[in-house]
């Protein structure tokens with residue numbers, strides 16, 4: 286029996302796993318005591334990942350659609366097995382023809398926080414350096430693109446300024462828009478252990494009374510999108526009490542004109558109990574060691590960037606950043622969302638935390654020795670699928686994600702995919718909501734087969750390692766991406782022997798002409814050997830806080846306070862009087878392609894429920910177990926009703942996991958509109974105007 290150290294495939298906590306192979310595709314899973322994210326802990330999803338490594342539903346060969354006609358829901362006869370050579374030849378032909386005839390912006394990659402750093406690096410290099418477009422975006426756009434922009438605005442670079450250890454050193458932990466107990470359970474275990482040991486106070490700011498909120502010293506059931514106003518009012522109160530850190534502001538922070546004049550103590554946009562606000566204000570004033578952890582309730586909003594900056598403003602103005610137990614902390618959703626951001630896998634970043642200034646474009650092109658370089662941001666997720674819909678994008682490669690299910694207004698996205706002239710889908714699962722529209726399906730390696738690096742929410746880089754040999758003709762995503770590069774005529778730049786070679790090149794790019802311009806600098810690992818890469822121990826880049834020295838990435842070395850337009854927080858639609866919120870269940874992950882395979886995990890919640898307050902249930906004549914149709918301007922979906930008073934009156938909540946393939950209704954992402962934050966283009970999943978009726 287061999288014991289292999291690897292990393293959990295699910296959330297951004299990035300827990301280390303000790304995997305003991307016990308037989309043919311059988312594995313025992315334990316937490317890795319030596320991993321700095323979890324020190325041996327695992328949640329239910331990680332503990333039972335061994336139940337999901339079977340071969341059910343796997344895509345094992347490249348497949349070509351035969352009828353090349355309209356969507357026909359993936360009938361088996363419609364697909365022909367083809368070899369990789371034929372698939373790659375066709376892809377080279379179709380992508381090449383589109384680029385030649387319509388230009389580089391006529392093709393796109395839509396990738397995923399599930400793929401590894403090496404996969405991301407090659408996808409970004411190929412699209413931006415060799416095709417010459419920035420049309421590569423990722424499902425991380427749906428997760429924390431607003432935090433990226435908030436970091437860039439405040440710090441000059443998308444850097445997370447804290448570590449998990451800070452949660453254990455804090456006297457006050459504020460969780461905003463985060464059901465941490467369900468969505469980042471090992472962080473929750475660490476918070477609870479620390480509270481038991483040091484008595485730290487916990488505040489939860491969330492419209493829902495979640496399992497997390499139930500454990501808090503103070504729960505503030507704020508109205509959806511009220512957070513920017515709340516943090517603005519908090520900062521105002523701190524200023525009134527004279528506990529702003531003027532020395533830190535003078536030395537380390539640039540304050541825009543009118544910043545303090547724009548603040549006021551008005552909390553009417555938050556719809557909260559003034560007594561709760563007074564308690565929160567006292568706690569913030571009393572406990573300097575304060576971490577504010579925020580997640581999807583902040584980011585998935587029309588004003589997600591401003592909400593993130595309102596939180597960061599408070600920390601900067603009080604000097605509560607860069608020291609143990611202090612800082613604003615954006616938790617990411619996926620195992621490699623951070624790695625993807627760092628590589629440059631968002632359409633809004635060129636590469637390795639660089640933007641699109643002429644100097645940065647030259648640096649990237651010189652490093653890659655590439656024939657061209659993208660010079661402006663590309664199409665971000667929502668706009669990318671709009672461009673597929675209206676025919677501007679002719680060829681699209683979707684890798685490791687299921688946008689037909691996960692994008693907002695998903696019926697529009699399905700129309701777009703059905704119209705796409707040439708769609709390639711790489712996945713380890715044969716039948717997904719997205720793959721049914723593909724012209725070519727490529728068999729990807731699953732967790733337990735693929736190997737490479739991931740970065741978690743606190744900047745720890747860990748290895749995912751292979752436990753089993755590749756099944757069928759499944760291949761690494763980096764290998765498939767490199768082959769397309771070669772098929773497009775770039776053999777010299779895309780011939781790699783292994784993932785270690787790609788990681789070294791990525792590390793070298795972070796250091797290339799960096800000279801202290803960016804905190805992201807992995808140059809010390811640019812020369813590691815294949816053996817050192819294989820034996821890699823989880824390692825954090827940037828130390829406990831990259832801003833411990835008080836120096837930020839903006840050219841003047843200072844951070845920025847950001848003026849926030851609080852008035853923009855209010856939204857109402859009389860035709861759709863309810864506010865619809867979507868989110869996760871504790872034991873499921875994304876579209877359940879993996880967690881749905883575990884009988885143990887499926888016991889927690891077996892079906893998609895709409896949760897509604899008792900007063901609203903009476904008003905709409907709904908009872909527990911009824912079926913109800915939820916409608917928005919974008920679409921409708923059916924859910925079973927659960928009445929509980931954990932929702933605010935006027936709010937309803939549905940889970941995001943169920944897909945068309947499961948045939949149980951609950952297609953949550955039919956409902957949110959294609960609305961997004963204007964700065965980050967992150968969709969607003971959390972506050973959709975909706976109505977509900979019994980059926």
Ligand code: SF4
Pocket residue numbers: 293294295296297298299300323326327328329330331332469470471472
């Ligand atoms: Fe996996 Fe996240 Fe659970 Fe850790 S907390 S075991 S990374 S799902």
